[in-house]
Amino acid sequence: MEQPRESNSTPLTTLGFLERAALAYGDCPSIVYNDSTYTWSQTNRRSLQLASSLSSVGIARGRVVSVVAPNIPATYELHFAVPMCGAILNTINIRLDARTVSTILRHSESKLVFVDHYYVPLVLEAIALLSSNGTEIPLLVLINDDEPSPSSTVDDNSNFIDTYENMVNKGDPGFKWIRPESEWDPMVLNYTSGTTSSPKGVVHCHRGIFITTVSSLVDWSVPHHPVFLWTLPMFHANGWCYTWGMAAVGGTNVCLRKFDGTIIYNLIKRHHVTHICGAPVVLNMVVSSTSLTNQPLEKPVQFLASGAPVPAPLLLRAESLGFRVTHCYGLTETAGYIVSCASKPQWDSLHAPDRARLKARQGVRTIGVMDMDVVDPERETNAEKDGSSLGEIVVKGGQLMLGYLKDPTATASCMRRDGWFYTGDAGVVHPDGYLEIKDRSKDVIISGGENISSAEVESVLYSNPAVKEAAVVARPDEFWGETPCAFVCLKDEYGEKPTEKEMIEYCRAKLPHYMAPKTVLFKEELPRTSTGKIKKFVLREIAKALS
Template sequence: MEQPRAAANSTPLTTLGFLERAAIAYGDHPSILYNDSAYTWSQTNCRSLQLASSLSSLGIARGHVVSVVAPNIPATYELHFAVPMCGAILNTINTRLDARTVSTILHHSESKLVFVDHQFVPLVLEAITLLSSNGTQIPLLVLINDDGPSTSSAVDDSSNFIDTYENMVERGDPGFKWVRPESEWDPIVLNYTSGTTSSPKGVVHCHRGIFIATVSSLIDWAVPHHPVFLWTLPMFHANGWCYTWGMAAVGGTNVCLRKFDATTIYNLIKRHNVTHICGAPVVLNMVASLTSLTNQPLEKPVQFLAAGAPVPAPLLLRAESLGFRVTHCYGLTETAGFVVSCAWKPEWDALDAADRARLKARQGVRTIGLMDMDVVDPERETSMEKDGSSLGEIVVKGGPVMLGYLKDTTSTSECMREDGWFYTGDVGVVHPDGYLEVKDRSKDVIISGGENISSAEVESVLYSNPAVKEAAVVARPDEFWGETPCAFVSLKDEYGEKASEKEMIEYCRAKLPHYMAPKTVVFKEELPRTSTGKIKKFVLREIAKALA
């Protein structure tokens, strides 16, 4: 039975409507709490429309890229709605990157305008200087200065800044009719993968994909109405795993914070009755390791969604004894956040901590937004045995998968093949009960404190050192960060004993964002190699594990 589509049933899916609905359904409910400031959903909707109106009056329109360099503050949250509401594409930039990387992203994305938090003005101005040197068109700059100093000498001396964030909000029209996507396949966000500054990969997601990923993330984590969400997860990481839009869908309260430590997190949990937190295991470790907490369990349980390295059993036991309920998940920037989670079964609660940790280390089953997942032989494109030991590449398909890499058809076709799967580059196994467990990353990405670090990029910097003959970088397990870069280096004969570990680390820190630089350097006369001349990284990983 075939029925033609009609306008009434084919309106493009978009998460932007979540905010409009929230203003009606949850209008007086708190939307954002930040220091001593508080907003309601009615106010957040109005402010976002006003900002979208001001952007439109500047000529920002459908298809333009607008970038943001800011921490987890109210402005960053509002921009997730305001930018696409004027038809533009949102590009949130990792605030931990260096000026060279930021410059590369601005150039590659052809960003028209950049919202800059006062804390990162020097970083962006340096990036702009690098853009100027290669003749690239300079984007307009808007200063986010709501909780910072009243003036900035760097801003005063620069003609690049055209306005402030609050001025744009105040000047905008609260009755602005936001620009709906012409098609649900229209781009809504552009996110750059970490550790790819030499050849950046800009991941493009459409309204449809983000809508599916957002609804899926809410259902999978069983997020109820009116949660209180503490933003320890950077909003620039896959748009906070889509919970930026998700909180509007369920009328949640977003607790924003500029920077955090264990005491700050714990105090905010108590002050605002926080119910949900996302982040890397390093955040959980930070809170669970605070000595003053050991005898002060939380008054109410807090749901903690962790991604990246599995939560170690001792940390899991310590966190759960304090009142955290930990869920482990798996995803990529290319999948708009997590698409696999451990799908916990109630009967597992009776198991001891070691067994619970083992089960939670298994990333689990696909979320409802993902149509299929498998572990395959990437050469033969055939499924591996579901025996918990047969290694293969993890492949997925479904709505949350990206449209592709911006201006990079080659990389797009390499991972999105004609067989209909997206090849993640990650290695895993499937257990007999159907649960996935990630075992390794075939692209040698190191996950440190939730940040992805490309070992190949760190190696390229090491090879630029005139004293280095060979270099290989692998992950070294770290109790706090999860993993840190460990470099194995052999020196040229003429340099012998002249280079030290400290000098090698400082050399890398001068050329890379500091979090990407090796934390450990091991000098060896020769690096182990296979018969074909490839460095045996699996041998080096074992050495790094022993060092930990």
């Protein structure tokens, strides 16, 4: 048999999508932001210039470059420019607090951070924490667009070496971007959120990102020249790889710094948006918009939802207004989504509640996943496909991460010798083969698309001198999907008892605000099993009844 040759073994990478887009769709719009529009030729040139400037300041192959910015053109361009100079892209959640940002910068050994002007105070506070620990301080580059800046400025801060636009303008448009030596070379570093107080760094290679991107385009049936509205944060698994995917199909990226239901509706109408991704809270936000209530969509808009399942009433309401909703499931460790609800044409003839029930399931594996199952971890056998036998979801395929940065123990615990990746999520398989997630074994609360670790919130509650015991579970919320609900037992000897508001404020002072409990219930004691474990399933039922 013939063997692989150099000519047919070029490393897979999504970076070539941009070069192709400049040739095939050069004059077509690539990015729209406020009143500015870029073409694919311009985006390619700007990304090459930025990659050139990064190389000139010493950012070499394998170095980590971080980004703290919302969904603006610079964030999109950096998804190409950073790996084009051989570096590893690390997009940081802008909703995190300074302590967590500092932890990420230290653990990743980031050499340079692109900072949106609005988040300068956050990054400078994180840098100050790095300095106090004696950690090497990364260089900073200011992203300053046409939005009004907050009162805090960079002024004479020596850590800032330049501005974003200066680096673009100074770069060489003829820069030969650095191709990976191997498709297994690291390309991005994303940190988990909500699973632990010390977020894990998930490393993805060029090959995995390529497979995820192509798989996502095929699974969602994305056509040429879609108009993609960026309500999904690009820092969430790199926008499920649609950052690179839009270049592959010559799409238009409609960027926005912040949004609400009315803004989303107006952008859909103004730019003829065809595709949107996001958590159910985003869908609820736009569906609840008075603009949409008075004037439904002129043309159908595809909406890909992930996180908590889309409630049936919201799904039906969204479809009645012109949205075509697809539910999916993925993890940071899979670079994007790996399961989606492949709707069947015959479902359209079903009664609305039955149709919503079927479409609320997560569905079947995407083409980037070679195998998937639900296993009983105690019996080490496959769970019955009866829609009720619970087990842990396991997968195999090219979308999986290389591993956790500097954490071989955690990597080995989920990527085991039997060849499966153990997600830690529990689900059932229905007789028709469709997967439905039932629980998250790590007790993660998904609020507005953000993962919240119940253990981390509990540790903050326990730091309060008045607290004897605490447990945090998810409370269903019509807007956010879920919010943290805390059950607290106070110490008998403690004099002045704190109020619910005071406990919430206590947590907000020590956590990112979205992680703080929205509800605090005081109890004499918490329900326990015979072995002393807190019965969180009982607490979840109480929290559910509140809603």
